[in-house]
Amino acid sequence: MAIRAVVWGENIHDRENAVVREIYPKGMHGAIADALNADPAIEATTATLDQPEHGLPVDRLANTDVLTWWGHRAHGEVKDEIVERVAERVWQGMGLLVLHSGHFSKIFRKLMGTPCALKWREAGEKERVWVINPGHPIAQGLDPSFVVPQTEMYGEPFVVPEPMETVFISWYDGGEVFRSGLTFQRGAGRIFYFSPGHEVYPIYHDRNVRQVLTNAVKWAANPVPAWTTVTEAPNVPIDKAPEPLTEKGPKLHAAGEAGLR
């Protein structure tokens, strides 16, 4: 069965900015979905901010293997309820690709537990993306490095937790560096952050970038069935303890009482 990917796009600059509109007539989400659908192992559809429930109703998310997230101008307009919903699906095992300015999205900051801040400069400068682990599935098929001819500079310090793996580090014309491809795990969910993707340049039409996104969707798809109880804190009563047990001493909770939260 194909990997079910949903490409989420803020879809604002895509419509309102003439430069972006010309580069991405179908929206950036459209371009990304096309890139993913070029691989027969992936079936990608799109969702946008302006749709009901931002295009992410419960049953759709339940049938999503990997979600990609691009947002920039309207992070604050994403409803907290939807952010919670997405987070819970990640914890259950849905993969998540966070792209470029998505570093400041509610969902990424929630999952990281850090400010996710960085430095930036919009000068159309050159970015060279270096592969740090050529044996990583996300780097498959790439050269030792590839160039993004025009990019927005994102510079360190990138305030995220130490990643599970550093896949890419970028070099910039202007003298900065950035950990441009990082993996994380939260519950059963695999997360990949990838920084190239500024909207006024045709980055999601780049062959290497498309390869990275396709690889990353495959990497992030967890074959294990959803861990649906990931947020539960079940009581294990004394008579259900794995080993025979006798109660001792005082108690706070009456028998059968739910735990405190």
Added chain:
Amino acid sequence: MAIRAVVWGENIHDRENAVVREIYPKGMHGAIADALNADPAIEATTATLDQPEHGLPVDRLANTDVLTWWGHRAHGEVKDEIVERVAERVWQGMGLLVLHSGHFSKIFRKLMGTPCALKWREAGEKERVWVINPGHPIAQGLDPSFVVPQTEMYGEPFVVPEPMETVFISWYDGGEVFRSGLTFQRGAGRIFYFSPGHEVYPIYHDRNVRQVLTNAVKWAANPVPAWTTVTEAPNVPIDKAPEPLTEKGPKLHAAGEAGLR
């Protein structure tokens, strides 16, 4: 200069539950602060939920090196504003010890980015805490294992990110195991979670537990001055780039414009 520790306590069961009151006449926070103050390298004071700003005004936090957090019944009553404030201080470099039922506190869940769920049983059973890394400063002075004679069982899976270090793992009479001592880093802040500490048993009077808390406060105190800009995302204008740079191509942002959040 002594390490400035603030011991935060929810202070509800400490006052309202007769069992807890008898064990901890000065409150659990009082007992913990006494344990820490027994070491001349630490100066511990206390703060509680019922105080204005939960006892954590901005200037006090700014002068706190390590905060310890015990809450259980009233996680929901902790104001989001104070949680944000504490998180920012952790990112800046303040150490944080999260104790027992604090696993479900707003601050811990925020910093972890996961549900922080676990299994539990209140049977007064025996817990044996094993030292996983005897060379870790938090384990200094302990035997290979120590016993908490009566404990609340906390069982795996404990839904937190893979820790920086696994310091302790607990064995329970009833057959479960738990990663009872874990370290994490968020920004410049060091975090230690330690699970023993159920309120109806005299756990914070235990010699070994007090040793762990004292060690952990010392470990979590970051000697580096506060990283006060940790949440900022500064623009680096072209003329301030480390290397000489010429602007190329289209732009989204006008010169001097603030970044989007």
Added chain:
Amino acid sequence: MAIRAVVWGENIHDRENAVVREIYPKGMHGAIADALNADPAIEATTATLDQPEHGLPVDRLANTDVLTWWGHRAHGEVKDEIVERVAERVWQGMGLLVLHSGHFSKIFRKLMGTPCALKWREAGEKERVWVINPGHPIAQGLDPSFVVPQTEMYGEPFVVPEPMETVFISWYDGGEVFRSGLTFQRGAGRIFYFSPGHEVYPIYHDRNVRQVLTNAVKWAANPVPAWTTVTEAPNVPIDKAPEPLTEKGPKLHAAGEAGLR
């Protein structure tokens, strides 16, 4: 194409010890290979210490996706040359499962960079293996915990580097705990250590243990082509630098000279 697994066995107690021989008439390696071959996605063969080159000639290893390693009495008899060869294949991307007493094998100690020591007791006691991350592919299809009715106790501290992921932790009758399932990465190679497997008990006939091994082989198989240059330290001459560069200052090396090792 099926995953090509090679099951390496020391094959000494399997032949010389009557208890082991009766439990494993085809050797422990035979039982493990049978378990893996029950899954159509895997094609497992065996190799043993007594074969030429320990059954691991260069071309066979080059065509192996995942190697499993069980040894106990004769770690010292494994030739260093073969250990180097296996290590290099792991760095290139071959998966490695290290089983039970293999913790003291030359290959595991080489890849870990630590003593890999632990505590032990042979009392036929009960081991309860807890799943720490139910969303991990290696845990797929398992209950929250499973019991190995008779086991050799392996106790902490297990002196390995902090793992990439803690998949299993074991509880023992006698009061100890052990991180019984850990993942690591070295170069492009994924490594899984799994502790159950003492030879005088029928552990590799256990349904859950066989499930773990099958899952782990699938997890460890890296789809990326071998990183054949993983041990090379190439010079990048000035005229091949990604950016135009002018030589400055004194040099140690003449042009074209190989680097020092």
Added chain:
Amino acid sequence: MAIRAVVWGENIHDRENAVVREIYPKGMHGAIADALNADPAIEATTATLDQPEHGLPVDRLANTDVLTWWGHRAHGEVKDEIVERVAERVWQGMGLLVLHSGHFSKIFRKLMGTPCALKWREAGEKERVWVINPGHPIAQGLDPSFVVPQTEMYGEPFVVPEPMETVFISWYDGGEVFRSGLTFQRGAGRIFYFSPGHEVYPIYHDRNVRQVLTNAVKWAANPVPAWTTVTEAPNVPIDKAPEPLTEKGPKLHAAGEAGLR
């Protein structure tokens, strides 16, 4: 009590190469020791390859808190016995700073379990070292980045395990990047790799580099007493089990027998 640092130097190019001799009349080890001794919290002495036991007899190492290691041309001449000795002290808790070409030293490769390979170019180009975690003790007192005006380029992929922390990443004139400051832990020992330090440039006279080395020695010094049993695999006999235990089933080992290695 001051931190007892030993600065190990290969001391070959320091004597034989005119350029190096002029920059480092006291040897590179002499310059590094001077840098460390400028901080009253550190007492640094030196040791070199040509001394008996390479200047690292058992009792000296036993009284060393942190060892720094610089070698380039003669890695192969370092006796395996001394490498084992140093490794064991690291596991016991001695800190280790591995400098520049020390990436290919026997001791670093042994502790990493990987090839430790990288790319290189000797063009005297500029290196800009970026601080990735400004809150890390090793980065204390540094600007967001600092420049090494002439350096040997070390380029990714650097084949080491994923580090505990990425402290520095370097940008080079020629277009490459490198993780120039990484931390690791092996047993009780903290390890820091720092790449600047090519012998034909005056890098160890640089103010920022000296600050890094001084910070790193303080960070690597473990206050916990040596874990002297770190390589032992003790049997825990049945009558010494933490919980009462009855022997069941067959055994491989006779009572009191040593474990197999």
